[in-house]
Amino acid sequence: MDKFEELKAEAKSLVDAFNQGTATDEQKSRLVAIGDELKTAKTQMDSAKSAQDLLDALNSGVTEGEGTTYSRGPAVKSLGEAFLSKAGDLGALARRIKSGGVEAPEFKAANTAHTLEGLAFETVTQQVIEEVRPTPTVANLMTNAAMSNPVLKYFRQVPGSTEGAPAITPEGTEKPYVHYKFEQVTAGLSKIAGVTDVTTEMTEDAPFLVSLINSFLVRDLILEEEAQILNGDGAGDNFDGLYHMSGVLNVQGDAGTNLVDAIYRSTTAIRTQSKLVPTGLVIHPIDYENARLDKDGNGQYMGGGPFYAPYGNGTLQFAPSLWGLQTVVTPNAKQGTPLVGDFRQAAILRKGGIVVAASDQHDRNFTQNKVTFRAEERAGLMVQRPAAFAKVSVKAA
Template sequence: MSIMEQLAAEKKAAKAILDKGVDNITPDEQAELKKHYEEAKALSERISLFQEAGDGLDHLAGAKKHEAKQARTLGDFYVSVLAEKGLTVRDTKSGLFTTPEYKAATDTHAEGGAGYAPLLTETDENGRWPYERPLVVADLFSAGTMSGTTVKYPVYGAFEGGSGTVAEGGQKPQLHMPDPTWESDSLHEIAAWWKITDDMAEDLPFVVSEINQHAQYNLGLAEETQLLNGNGTDPNLKGLLNRDVQTLGKGADSDPDRLFAATTLISTATGFSADAIVINPADYQAIRLSKDSNGQYFGGGYFAGQYGNGGILQNPPIWGLKTVVTDAVAKGTAVVGAFKAGGTIYRKGGLVVESTNSHDTDFTSDKITFRIKERLALQVKYPKAFVKITLGKAESDGTGKRPCESE
């Protein structure tokens, strides 16, 4: 029995006596409680001394301690924190183990490294994972941190009036930014949990890959969906498309023309320049494969650019803006925005990974439950910095004319 298991056993025995209440324990049980308490205290001091001495010796020797917060992936971070505490995944069975917050995810591929325990089972990390679409919507917004739980901020509408020429003695035109309305957005938690067996827990590269390849991706997938489409009803975020953004309906002109028109709407209403387009793959394909009257692809053909000029671009940006092609936005809808200027994602801390075998029947089933979670809020200070566009041609109204577009 490991020292962690001994400590857990002593705590459990002491708690069983404490649960009887001070008025119901016998003198023998009182002596037994004292024995379990003293033993648990001694074991705890032994563990603390071991960890403190290890850290102290490393410092005296001038050894550069591995910095857990510089781990390249969330899974590596989890394992490095375990190693720093002298624990293995199975040792966390004695109680809840929580990592500090992780804020620097830069690589989604698991790698082994120094400090990992010997493996009893080898894991093939080169298997073919199910398709995972790139998660890039969050990167379009500005990023911020917060110490509280709610951010309150002014929301500005479109400019009113404008500058103009004035006759001598004439009234000057007014340029006015309307008084803002005040909004507030609270932190919302996005989380998930899963289980592995005790045998799986002995294979640290497998644990790393489960955290990085599956859990962290699915958390990001839910985050991206919420940022765009959250309905604002607890526990959901209020997503961008459920704010008072500008809209542009179907019209007689082409989809690329309306995408460009949206950039004008943004600069007119806010003075900002659009910096990105978010579009569904099917809609991007229709634009990318569009041709002129000579049958030439506007974006260049499959061997060369238009009319053989220039090299081929597989996914050229539309109107020179960063073009995010993703299923996060519905087919038939595109979003043009000044994302950096118009919205900010506030996060409290970073990602947290927890593991325990105290959930459900884990202890008797030789399983460990993992949990991953984050807290964030979306602030959209300038809703008019975004335009939601309905793609496609407008239907004729029977008079031979098409309905006008609307903002």
């Protein structure tokens, strides 16, 4: 039994125990973490199959001439495969690049997956491919909102601006007024893009092209998107990121306070001030390392050691979540300042999806036998309640 099937079997037993009301605290904790492990194992399994599936599709019998048709292969699983499916085969890709370029269908971050199959060479079908995120990112904590226009205007209540409150009113007496104050917020879309060059010889290697698009261009574009979500300063076309956004709470622990304790106190601040329940934590790798390696007075790891679960109880986890919050460990977080929040109060705005295009009609590509690949998306950030988030820090000793 492979790793993915083992995890599925374990997950089923945990769910059964939970539904029957017999699950222990350790089993409940394991049920929270096993979802991420299943996603990682599934991604690794799919990646191992993708290159062979693509080669099978490209070798499925293509003929040329008047009335050319291309036989139907397996559904593509990624943007890289969709790009090659759009071109038809490697020979057709080379010809289309020389004749002005080729553009893949949009690669959209959405909750509904679509597949692209059976395209005729002469037909351009703008299908949508589910975005693959092999590791957790901040965007995974939020919802995705499709945009038809480049700008979204919405209203949100000014924190702490409510005047008055409903009250018991005797018959015939004046009813109390409640005054609310709202502000109009404009959320725009920004373009995130990147280009890279490869030699024409590289374009003859199908698995390499899939890897270039999926593992390099798309990955780096997603990392920049995450950096904007957290650290965008609102200047120019930059996002108004969570670390700079007005209205986000600041929770600071006293000198000597453990940062993990301060993180829990931030959940209390969000519950009491915004009346919302935190769902996620974004933390820098060094801060997470310090928490993971923390020991008690007996020298035992608080979160479990390299071979044993905490105090020998339950299942050992490599990267357990903190305080039951869905935890994203990313270098885009500020070291010493984790971010806690109800991420359901924020949404990633997207117009279309990620688009990949290629052409040799750029600069000196023709004389140098190079092809330029471009990946781009239009995205923005909407935060309905900034007080649903808290920046956590500890005072210097």
